[in-house]
Amino acid sequence: MTGTGARSHGRVFGDLVAAALAQEGARPGVLGRVHAVDHAAFAWLAQHHVPWANRALPALSRSANHSRLWMVAAGSMALSGGRAGRRAALRGLGSVALASTVTNAVMKRAARRPRPVLDLVPEVRRLPRQPWTTSFPSGHAASAAAFATGVALESRSLGATAGVLAGGVALSRVYTGVHYPGDVLAGAALGAGLAAVTLRWWPRRPVAAAFAPVPQVRVPVLPDGDGVVVVVNASAGPEGEVAPRLRELLPAAKIVERGARPAGSDPDLEGGSDLEALLRSAAAEAVVLGVAGGDGSINAAAKVALEFNVPLAVFAAGTLNHFAGDLGLQRLEDTARAVRAGEAVLVDVAEIARDRTFDFGPMSQTDPEVFLNTFSIGVYPDLVRAREALEGRIGKWPAMLVGLVSVLKEARPVKLRVDGRARSVWLLFLGNGAYAPAGFAPAYRPNLHDGLLDVRLVDAAKPAARTRLVAAVLSGTLGRSRVYEATTARAMRLTEIQEGAPLAVDGEVRPGASQLRVAKGRRVVVYRPAGARRA
Template sequence: MGKIHAADRAAFAWVASHHVPWANKALPALSRAANHSRLWAVTGAGMALSGGRSGRRAALRGLGSVALASTVSNVLLKSWVRRPRPVIDAVPMARRLSRQPWTTSFPSGHAASAAAFATGVALESRPLGVAAGALAGSVAFSRVYTGVHYPGDVLAGAALGAGLAAVTLRWWPTRPVEAATAPQPRGKVPSLVDGDGLVVVVNASAGPEGDTAQRLRELLPAAKVVERGQDGDLVALLCEAAREAQVLGVAGGDGSVNCAARIALDRGMPLAVFPAGTLNHFAGDLGLTRLDDTAQALTAGEAVLVDVAELQRDHSHPFSDDGEELGPELFLNTFSLGVYPDLVRFREELERKIGKWPAMLVGLVRVLRDAGPVKMRVNGRPRSLWLIFLGNGEYAPEGFAPTYRPDLTDGLLDVRIVDASRPLARTRLVAAVLSGTLGTSRVYEASTARTMHLSEIQEGAELAVDGEVRPGASQLRVAKGRRLMVYRPEGALRD
C-alpha cells in the first residue's frame, strides 16, 4: 500500500505542476457546480424535458444512480476510510476552490456521482451517455486539478459510481434496441402509395396534445382521416372505417388500438397502428415510435403477424351499472385482475414523470395499503390473490414491472401471481421488490401457459385489459390462437 500511496502523491504533484490557462477558471467553476449533485440534477432535468421518452428514462436512471453512489461514497466509505485531503501548497492559487472541503478524501464523492450519472444515462441512451461522459470526466479531473483529491480518490470514486449504476439493472433492466420478433405473413401485403385505400381513425383524446390528424394527412395524402371528438363513439367510427377501407388504421393509445385490432381481426383485414397515445406499449414492442414509421411500412407493403390473446367471459352477474353485457374481448398487451387495475391507474399517473418501475413501486405501496385480496379459482384451484397478471407473450424482466416482449408470436401467456394467503404477504412483496429478490419470493409466482381458466371470481373485481379498466366477470377463459396482421417497417427499432 505504501507504494500505491507514493505513486498517488507523485501523480498529484505532477498535475499540480502543470496547468492550462483556460482551465484555471473553467474547472474550479465546474467543480463547484457539481456540489450536492446540482449539476446532475439540472442536466437530468434538461434530458427529461427535451430528450423524449429515452431522455426521461436516461435522466431517471442517471439521477437514481447518483443518489445511490452519493450515499455509499459520502456516508459509508468516507467515514470508514478517513484518508486526509492532499496538501495543496503546490497547487496555484488561481485554480484552488474558494471553499475547501472539510470531509475526508477517499473516495471522491464528486467523481462517484459523476460516473454514476454518466453510466446510468449511457445504459439508456448511448448518444446522451457520450455527452454525459465527457461532462463527468471533466468534473472528475477538476477534483485533482483544484487540489482537493488525489488521483486515486477520483479513480476509486469513478469505479464505484459506474459499478453502482450498473447495479440498478437488477431492479430496472434496460430494454433492447431491436423491436420484438414477429414473422412476416406468407401472402402479399397491400402497398398503399400515399395511403390510398387506408381509412384511419384518430382518437384525439388518447394522448398528448398535437395535431396528429394533420400530420397524417401530410404523410398520406390519399388516405381518409377521421377524427374522433371527446364524445364520439370510437367503436362505431372504426366499424364504419373498416366497411370502406382496404386497410384499417388507428391513431391513439393502447386502448384505441385494442378496439381497432378486434374489428380488423374479425374482418380479416390488416391493421395500421399510428403511435399517438400516452404510453404506446404495443406500438413500442413493434418498433413503431413515430407516425412516419407506419407510413413507411404502408408505402412499402411491409407487415408482420402478432399473437392475439382472447377472453371468453360468462354473464353471471352485471358488468356495469346499467347491466350491459359485453361480448368476447381480446388483449394485445396485458390482462389482470385483483389490485392490478388500481395499480394501473396510479402507475399511469406517474409513469411519464418518474418512469415505469418507480411508478409501479409507488403505486404498489399505495394500493396494497388499502386494498383487499380477491378470491377465485385458477385452473380449478381455489386461491386468494392480491393480483393475477397475464401477458400476451412472455414479458421481460422477470420481476414485478414487466416492460417489453422479445417475441410477439411465442404462443404463450405470461402468468404472474401474488399470493395473499401467506403471512405478511404485502410486506414481503414490497420488501422483495425493493431488494431485487422477487424471483425467489414465496408470495410471487411466475410461469407461462397456453390457456388459463379463472372461475368463481369474487364479485366486484374489475379487470384491466390493455391498460383500460373494464367490468368484471365470474368466469374467464383466456387462450391464444388467432394472429393479427400489422404494418411494420423492416429493421424497426424501439425508442
C-alpha cells in the same frame, strides 16, 4: 511538447514522487508507493494552470453538489429524448442514488482518508466552501461516472454527452484541490461498476424488435396511403401534431380526428367522441384501418380490425406505447414506410370471455374482449384509477407516483379461483406472450407470436407478502421469492372472482366479472417495416 520539455516535466514529477516517498517512510511497501505517486500527481497538477479552467471547473464542480447537475440532465433527457431518453434518465438517476449511498455511507467511513492540503492550489481555483467529508473515494466522481454509465447503457449518444460532463466533474475535483487523483479514479471506477450492477434489477431491452412472422397472404401496398383510414385519438398524443404529420406522410389517406365528426357520419355520434364507433365506421370503408394513439386506443382498433378482417396500421402516439415499442414502431414514419412498402407481420391477440351468470359457455358463444399487452386483477387497476383521478390536475407521471403511494397503503387482496384453485392475490398478471426478463417485473416481449400467456402472481396468503415482495425486488431475488409465481399457459379460467374487483386491460380499467376465461387463438395483421428496431 518538445523532447526537452517532456524530459523537464518528467524530472519535476520524479522529484515530486521522491519527496512524497520520503514523507511516506512510515508507510512502506506497495501502499506507500501508491500514496506517494498520488501525492506527487496532485502536487504536479496543482502547479499547472489553464486560464479558462480557473473559473469553469470550480463552477462545474459546484453544479454537481447534491447531484443537481445530474437531476437537471436527466430531466432534459426525459423531456426531449423520447422513450429512450426516459429510460436513460431513470437508469442514470438510479445509478447515482446507488453510487452515492455506497460511497458516502460505506466507503468514506471505512477509508477515512484526509483531504489534500490546499497550500499548492492557487486561491482562484479553490471552492468557496470546502467539503467536510473524508477524501476517499470521490463521491462526485462516483456519481458522475454512475450517471454517465447508466445513461450509456440505454443510449450511446446520450451516454457520450453525459460522459463529457462526467469527465469534467471528475477533473474539477482534482483541479480545485479537494481530492487526490486516486480518489477520483477510485470513485469513477466504483460509480461505473455500480451502474452496471443495475442491470441485475433492470435488464436492458434488446435492440431488435420482437419476432413476428410475415403473413402468408400478401398485404396491400399503398404508396400514397389511398385506402387507409386513420382514426387519431388526439387525447393520447401531442395535441394538433399527429394528424398534420400523417397527412404529409400518407397524402391520400383519410384522417379522422376523434372529437371532430367526419362528414357523412351519424349526427348522434356526439361529435365523433366515441372511439370504438369511429373505428367501426373507418373499418367499414377502409382497405387498411389505422389508429394513432396509446395502448388503449390500439386495443380498441385491434378488436375492430379482427371483426372487419382488415390489416391494422399502428401509429404510436401515446405516453408509453408498449405494443408499438415491442413491434419496433417508434415514429409515425416507421408505420408509414411499412404501409407504402406493404410490409407486415402476424401478431397474437389474447381474448377475454366474461360471464356473470356462472354458466360458462364456450368462447365462440360470447363476445370476447381482446388485449394486445397485459391483463391484470389486483392493485394495478386501482393504480390506474388513482392516476386518472389526478392526472388532469398534476399530469400523468406525477399522478402515477402519488397514486402508487396511495394504492400500496390502502390495497386489499383479491380472492378468486384460478383454474379451480382458491387463491388470494395482490396481483394476477397475464401477458399476451411471454415477457422478459424471467423473475423480474415484465419489461418486453421477445416474441409476439408464441401462442402463450405469461402468468405472474403475487400470493397474498403468505405472511408479510408485500414486505417480502419489496425486499425481493430490491435484492434482485424476485425469481426465487415464495410470494411470487411465474409460469406460462395457453388458456386460463378465473371463477368466483371477488365482487367489486376491477380489471386492467392494456392500461384501461374495465368492470369486473364473476368469472372469466382468457385464451390465445386469433391473430391480427399489423404493418411493420423490415428491420424494425426498438428505441
